[in-house]
Amino acid sequence: MAVPDHIVAVNNVSIVPINAQQSMRENERIGRNPQIVLDDLMWATFESDLQKPWGADADHAHAGPIDVLIPKGKILPWENLETTVNKLSKRYLDPPIRLEGLKLHFSKEELNRVCVKYSRTLVHIKRLPDICCLPINKMDDLRRAISMRVAYFVDHGCVLSDQALDPVLFKEATEDELDEILRKAKNSEPITNQEKAAYQTAILIVLAEEYNAKGWVMQIHFGCIHDIVSRMFSSLGPNTGYDAIEDTPSAKNLALLLDAFDSLYVIPKMVIYPMNSTLNNVVSTIAGCFHTDNAFPSKVQFRSAWWFNDHKLGIEKQLSDLSNTGLLGSFIGMLTDSRSFLSYTRHEYFRRILCNFIGQIVDDGEYPYPPKFLGDLVENVSYFTALRFFEFRSLSSIEVKQ
Numbered sequence: 092m093a094v095p096d097h098i099v100a101v102n103n104v105s106i107v108p109i110n111a112q113q114s115m116r117e118n119e120r121i122g123r124n125p126q127i128v129l130d131d132l133m134w135a136t137f138e139s140d141l142q143k144p145w146g147a148d149a150d151h152a153h154a155g156p157i158d159v160l161i162p163k164g165k166i167l168p169w170e171n172l173e174t175t176v177n178k179l180s181k182r183y184l185d186p187p188i189r190l191e192g193l194k195l196h197f198s199k200e201e202l203n204r205v206c207v208k209y210s211r212t213l214v215h216i217k218r219l220p221d222i223c224c225l226p227i228n229k230m231d232d233l234r235r236a237i238s239m240r241v242a243y244f245v246d247h248g249c250v251l252s253d254q255a256l257d258p259v260l261f262k263e264a265t266e267d268e269l270d271e272i273l274r275k276a277k278n279s280e281p282i283t284n285q286e287k288a289a290y291q292t293a294i295l296i297v298l299a300e301e302y303n304a305k306g307w308v309m310q311i312h313f314g315c316i317h318d319i320v321s322r323m324f325s326s327l328g329p330n331t332g333y334d335a336i337e338d339t340p341s342a343k344n345l346a347l348l349l350d351a352f353d354s355l356y357v358i359p360k361m362v363i364y365p366m367n368s369t370l371n372n373v374v375s376t377i378a379g380c381f382h383t384d385n386a387f388p389s390k391v392q393f394r395s396a397w398w399f400n401d402h403k404l405g406i407e408k409q410l411s412d413l414s415n416t417g418l419l420g421s422f423i424g425m426l427t428d429s430r431s432f433l434s435y436t437r438h439e440y441f442r443r444i445l446c447n448f449i450g451q452i453v454d455d456g457e458y459p460y461p462p463k464f465l466g467d468l469v470e471n472v473s474y475f476t477a478l479r480f481f482e483f484r485s486l487s488s489i490e491v492k493q
Contacts, residue, residue, distance in 0.1 A: 098110055099139050179202060180199065220236070222240075228273075229270045230269040237294075241307075251310060252310060259311075261347040299355075307359060345363070360392075392423055396409040401437070420472070425438050449468065449469065
C-alpha cells in the first residue's frame with residue numbers, strides 16, 4: 092500500500108501511479124475487499140492533492156473469492172473477446188479436452204479465474220489485427236505487427252523488455268512450417284513441443300531484431316518450476332508461492348539462440364538471469380562469447396542475483412562467479428524487481444555487499460589498492476554503468492567514469 096509521501100512523489104512526474112497493491116489473498120486474510128482498498132486510496136489521493144489519473148492493483152485475483160470481481164459477469168469485456176460466458180462454458184466445461192492422449196477437465200471456478208486474470212491479454216491478442224490495421228494470417232504478418240507494437244512503446248519511452256523462458260528452447264523452422272504453426276494456434280489446434288520450440292525461437296529472433304534496431308535491452312530469465320504442490324494449487328490456484336528452482340539443461344539451447352541472433356547481426360544488449368545459481372558460470376561464459384565488435388564492453392550481461400538468489404550469499408556468489416569468468420567492471424549492478432517504492436532499498440543492500448566483497452579481496456592481497464580506482468569501480472557498478480547501458484535519456488549528460 093502507498094503512503095501519502097509516495098503519492099506526492101509522483102505528482103510532478105510523467106508517471107501514472109498504481110498506488111495501492113493489495114492482493115486478493117491479503118484481502119481475504121485481513122477481512123478487506125477491493126472496494127475498501129479503492130475507498131481508502133481515494134481519500135489518500137484527495138488528501139495528497141494528486142492531479143493525475145491513478146489506479147490500484149488487486150494481484151492474485153486467481154487466489155481470492157472470485158465473486159467480488161465478477162458481479163454478474165459485468166467486469167469482463169465480452170464484446171471484445173467475441174464470446175460469452177455461456178459459449179466458453181460449453182467449449183471448455185462440457186466435454187473434456189483431449190490432448191496427446193490426455194483428458195483435461197476444467198471447473199467453472201477455474202474458468203472464471205482464467206477469464207479474470209487473462210481477459211485483457213486475450214482482448215489484446217484478438218484486437219492486434221485491428222490495432223495494427225493488418226490481418227495476421229502468416230508469420231510475416233505477425234512480424235510486421237510486432238514491429239509496429241515495438242515502435243508504439245518506443246514512442247512512449249520504453250527502453251527494455253523481459254522474456255520468461257521456461258525452459259530455454261531452440262529449433263529452426265522454415266517459413267511454411269511457421270505459417271502452419273500459427274494457423275494451428277489461431278484455430279486452437281494442439282501444438283507439439285517441437286512446434287512450440289520453433290515458434291518461440293522465431294518470435295525471439297523477431298524481438299531481437301526489433302530491440303537491436305531500437306537500442307533496447309532484451310532481458311531473458313529462466314529456470315523456475317511453478318506450482319509444484321498440487322494440493323495447494325487446487326486450493327489457492329497458480330502463482331501463490333509454491334515455485335522452485337528448475338534444472339532443465341539449457342546451455343546448448345541458450346548458446347544456439349544467441350548464435351542465431353549474432354549470425355543475423357541483430358544481437359541486442361541483453362541481460363540473462365538464470366534462477367538456478369549452479370548455472371552462473373554457464374551463463375557467464377556463454378555471455379562472454381558475444382562481446383566481439385560491440386561498443387559496450389559487456390553487451391550480453393550475466394545478471395544480478397534475483398528471486399531465489401536475492402540474498403547475501405546469492406549476491407556474493409554472483410559477484411564471485413562474474414569476477415572469475417567475466418568482467419566485474421562492466422557489470423550493470425542490481426535490479427529493482429517490484430512495483431513498490433520500498434524495493435529500492437535492495438540497491439543499498441547490494442552496494443554494501445559489493446563494497447564488502449571488493450574490500451575483502453583487496454584485504455586478502457588479491458586485488459590492487461588504488462583508492463580512486465576502487466571508488467570509481469564501485470560507483471560504476473552501482474550506477475554509472477547501468478546509466479550508459481540503458482541509455483537513459485533524462486540523465487544522458489552524466490558520463491560513465493573511466
